[in-house]
Amino acid sequence: EKGGYDSYMLKEIYEQPTALTNTLIGRLHDDTGEVNLDIGLDPASFKRISIIACGTAYYAGMVGEYLIEQLARIPVDIDVASEYRYRDPLVSEQTLAIVVSQSGETIDTLEALREAKKGGARTLGIINAKGSSITREVDDTLYIHAGPEIGVASTKAYTSMVSAMLLLALWLGRARGTLGGEQARELLHAARELPRLVEAALAPERVARIQEIAEKYAHASDYLFLGRGVNSPTAYEGALKLKEISYIHAEAYPAGEMKHGPIALIDEDLPVVVVATESRLLEKTISNVQEVRARKGKVIALLSDGDTENAQHADDVIYVPRAHEMVSPVVNAVAMQLLAYFTATALGKDVDKPRNLAKSVTVE
Ligand code: M6R
Numbered sequence: 625e626k627g628g629y630d631s632y633m634l635k636e637i638y639e640q641p642t643a644l645t646n647t648l649i650g651r652l653h654d655d656t657g658e659v660n661l662d663i664g665l666d667p668a669s670f671k672r673i674s675i676i677a678c679g680t681a682y683y684a685g686m687v688g689e690y691l692i693e694q695l696a697r698i699p700v701d702i703d704v705a706s707e708y709r710y711r712d713p714l715v716s717e718q719t720l721a722i723v724v725s726q727s728g729e730t731i732d733t734l735e736a737l738r739e740a741k742k743g744g745a746r747t748l749g750i751i752n753a754k755g756s757s758i759t760r761e762v763d764d765t766l767y768i769h770a771g772p773e774i775g776v777a778s779t780k781a782y783t784s785m786v787s788a789m790l791l792l793a794l795w796l797g798r799a800r801g802t803l804g805g806e807q808a809r810e811l812l813h814a815a816r817e818l819p820r821l822v823e824a825a826l827a828p829e830r831v832a833r834i835q836e837i838a839e840k841y842a843h844a845s846d847y848l849f850l851g852r853g854v855n856s857p858t859a860y861e862g863a864l865k866l867k868e869i870s871y872i873h874a875e876a877y878p879a880g881e882m883k884h885g886p887i888a889l890i891d892e893d894l895p896v897v898v899v900a901t902e903s904r905l906l907e908k909t910i911s912n913v914q915e916v917r918a919r920k921g922k923v924i925a926l927l928s929d930g931d932t933e934n935a936q937h938a939d940d941v942i943y944v945p946r947a948h949e950m951v952s953p954v955v956n957a958v959a960m961q962l963l964a965y966f967t968a969t970a971l972g973k974d975v976d977k978p979r980n981l982a983k984s985v986t987v988e
Contacts, residue, residue: 633775633869633975637961638826641819643780644954646769647787652816657808659795663748663764667799670720670746674713675702676736677724678985680778680864681785684750685724686857687953688789694950695803695811696796705732706988708739715743722748722792726773726781727984728756737761750788752781766792776981777868779961782861783822783954790815790951814948818955824945825958834959837924837940838966841895842870848886848921849876849960851899852909858899858953862960869968869975879912890921897963898938899956902928903949913937926959 629635651660673692675685682704689700703713705723709732715721721740725733728751737758741747749762752770759765770784794811797803803811824830841847847866851859856878863874877886879898890896896916900909914937916923925938928946935941942963947955968975 630969631775631976633777633779633965636773636775636780637958637965639771640780640783640826640958641823643770643784644787644819644822646771647784648791648815648818651791652812654809654812654816657805657812658798659791659812661766661791661795663766665720665746665748665764667796671698671718673698673700673720673722674708674715674740674745675700675722675724676705676708676733676740678705678730678732680782680861681724681726681733683857683861683864684782684785684789685722686860687786687854688722688724688793690854691790691793691950692796695793696800697802698796698800703736705730705736709736713739713743715740715745717744717746719743719745720748721745722750723758723762724750724785725756725758726752726770726778726785728753728758729984729986731986731988734758734761750785750792752784774983775976776978776983777865777964777975783957786954786957787815787818811948811950814951817947818951821945821947821951821955822958825955830943831962834942834962835966837942838963839970840940841922841924842967842970844872844893844895846889846894847872847874848889848894848896849874850879850882850896850909850912851876852879852905853903854949855899855901855903855953855956858956858960859897861957862897862963865960865964866967868981869964869973869978870971871973871979872967879909882912882915887915887919890916890919892920892922894921895924896921897924897926899926900934901926901944901952901956902931902946903952906934910934910937926956
């Protein structure tokens, strides 16, 4: 049932091109630049959005926050569900609460949803598991269609959630008139490329290179992950994946925040993974890379294919297929998953049964 793979996690990593195809299929109309989500939600019926989720789903929500604000110009805030449910949040009929969950059973997320409903919010679930508890309590569900995910460390659900967030941001942007036809077509095209780009990210020579790097640093006791803008969540997701399955302590920061504290951690034993793929902020990220190197940190840079110029600033480079910045978190996440996977296997850990973790957290 693991389809010839050593673990569910690895199988699910390789299922991503198919999962993404299923997330996107029938929803994109490149010719007209329209997105069809088949949900009853009236895109003009709210003034602000609250995104609520836990763990990996929360990081997918962070990408969503960025995309929705950029493309649809709606104010978005985001909370971890366990905070939202107890902080007496400001909710009204003008609020759209979006809950993001692979399982649809996470108790904190479910309770936070109930809290939002009490305040009169409209509700939308971005969910993988069909007919799960959350889907029964939201007004609308946008299924991500990633297929069953068994590995405790979420992989394909994450990339499908991020893609669903992109679809939602595009749909809202078109419906609310903030996103022009030409930009919409460009982004739809970029979204449609995702399965192919992720397939390319999983090419054997790329995977082998990531395995080599993972083995080189597997004995580090700490790791730092940095990213900016739409890829700061990629850094968080990379750190979470590594912690969950390799038990190496990892922290993530938006790259620009490094100098406000975490820079004190940097020495020659600290691997620092920096997401430095094609972006409007790339130059700023590279200056952060130089700050790491000046303090002898070991830089593992994620660079876009062909970026040989910035390779000189890194100790090790993971090249990823070039992607439009707005869709790049999906492609970049794959490299993060593989880095965590090969670190854990190099240390002899069972990636499908990480200690202390359950696939779905139905207790508080
Ligand atoms: O089923 P959910 O998406 O609601 O689960 C939320 C988190 O518990 C989950 O993403 C967790 O962080 C994963 N183990 C991450 O790999």
